[in-house]
Amino acid sequence: MKAQIGASVFGLLLTSCDSFLTRRNELEYIWNFRRPTFVRSLFISARYLALSIHIANIVLTSIWTARFRGHQRPAEDVCMTWQIFQAASCYTMLLILQLILSIRVFALYEQSLKVGAFLSMVLTGKMAGSIYITWNGLMDQQFTFTENCILNYAVADHPIGNPVVLFMIGEIVVHLVIHGLAWKRTYWDLRRNTFEQPPLVSVLNRDNLKVFAAISVAMISIGVAAGRNAVPVMFIYPVFISLVSTAGCRAILNLQNLDMTTGEGPLSEQNKEEFTTINDIWDIKSRLEVQ
Numbered sequence: 350m351k352a353q354i355g356a357s358v359f360g361l362l363l364t365s366c367d368s369f370l371t372r373r374n375e376l377e378y379i380w381n382f383r384r385p386t387f388v389r390s391l392f393i394s395a396r397y398l399a400l401s402i403h404i405a406n407i408v409l410t411s412i413w414t415a416r417f418r419g420h421q422r423p424a425e426d427v428c429m430t431w432q433i434f435q436a437a438s439c440y441t442m443l444l445i446l447q448l449i450l451s452i453r454v455f456a457l458y459e460q461s462l463k464v465g466a467f468l469s470m471v472l473t474g475k476m477a478g479s480i481y482i483t484w485n486g487l488m489d490q491q492f493t494f495t496e497n498c499i500l501n502y503a504v505a506d507h508p509i510g511n512p513v514v515l516f517m518i519g520e521i522v523v524h525l526v527i528h529g530l531a532w533k534r535t536y537w538d539l540r541r542n543t544f545e546q547p548p549l550v551s552v553l554n555r556d557n558l559k560v561f562a563a564i565s566v567a568m569i570s571i572g573v574a575a576g577r578n579a580v581p582v583m584f585i586y587p588v589f590i591s592l593v594s595t596a597g598c599r600a601i602l603n604l605q606n607l608d609m610t611t612g613e614g615p616l617s618e619q620n621k622e623e624f625t626t627i628n629d630i631w632d633i634k635s636r637l638e639v640q
Contacts, residue, residue, distance in 0.1 A: 352583055353498065354414060357406035360587020364399050367595045371602055378605040388452065392601050395445045399594035402438045403587060409434070428494035435586055436483045440476065442590055443520060446597040447472055450527045450560065453553060453600070457534040464530065475523050482515045499582060517568040524564050528557045552603055560596045567592060 368375070379392055409431070417423050451468045458464040535550045567589050574582040 353410040354407060356583040356587050357403055357410055359584060360591050361400065361403035361407065363588065363591035364396075364403060364594055367591070367598070368396060368400070371598065374602045374606065375598075378602060388449075388601060391445055391449050391452075392598055395442070395449070395594050395597035398445070399442060399590050402442070402590055405434075406587065423494070423498055425494065428498040431498045433483075438590065439586070439593075440479050440483075442593040442597075444472065444476060446560070446593050446600075447475075447523060447527065449597045449600050450524075450531075450557075454527055454530045454534070457531060457553070468527070468530075471523060471526055475519055478519060479516060482512045485512075513572060517572050521565060521568055524561055528561045531557050549604070556600050556603055560600065563592055563596060 375392075375396070379389055413423055413427055413431075417427075451472065454468065455461070455465050531553060535554055567585075570585055571589070574585050
């Protein structure tokens with residue numbers, strides 16, 4: 350379990366570094382507003398829930414390391430609890446990121462109720478399915494764990510119905526839907542404005558591409574590492590939490606930076622005092638309208 354402590358500390362360091370690098374923007378765009386808002390709440394959750402998860406990892410692994418000293422293997426119930434905690438934290442962080450991205454899509458479609466309802470069903474279905482396959486896999490399968498509480502259940506040995514495989518497919522599909530709707534709106538619906546895209550469109554597409562690439566690489570890494578008893582595998586979980594946290598926070602901050610650098614950003618009309626509804630964040634109609 351000592352290796353798990355090192356991995357958790359590394360994840361905490363990554364998230365703390367990103368928080369330090371964006372501290373000025375966070376202070377200006379998040380904490381200088383008096384009124385609580387949904388987007389601010391998502392930012393705070395993405396940032397500080399990740400830090401809390403890393404700290405909880407360090408505390409739990411420290412306790413278990415002290416409990417199972419020497420060559421004593423951790424008990425199966427301890428490893429099972431650890432797996433459930435990891436799954437719950439991953440699903441929660443991914444949901445926060447997907448909510449941030451979905452709000453952007455909802456804004457792009459000018460708050461279309463059909464798009465909002467569709468995205469809500471996609472996220473609800475994904476969460477319900479993820480919880481079901483994880484719980485069913487943990488409760489019904491006879492899983493074994495290594496001395497570092499790594500699940501000994503390789504994807505290659507059980508490709509059909511494997512919870513890891515289903516998790517990977519589900520997350521990639523959801524992100525394909527979210528980013529596909531965004532790219533359809535910015536590339537196809539605005540095709541007449543291809544050679545003179547507003548700054549907002551460029552920032553949205555750039556962030557979408559980065560997030561999708563990062564999530565795809567993370568899913569592939571999880572699949573490749575599943576069932577392998579190697580120390581580097583333990584770093585995937587904390588790095589994944591840090592990655593999702595950074596992606597969600599920067600997706601919000603990048604649009605706020607656009608307002609300061611171009612004067613055409615999402616909060617210029619309200620002088621950055623509203624920040625309460627989707628239109629206050631991204632005035633899509635005025636900024637994406639083809640002249």
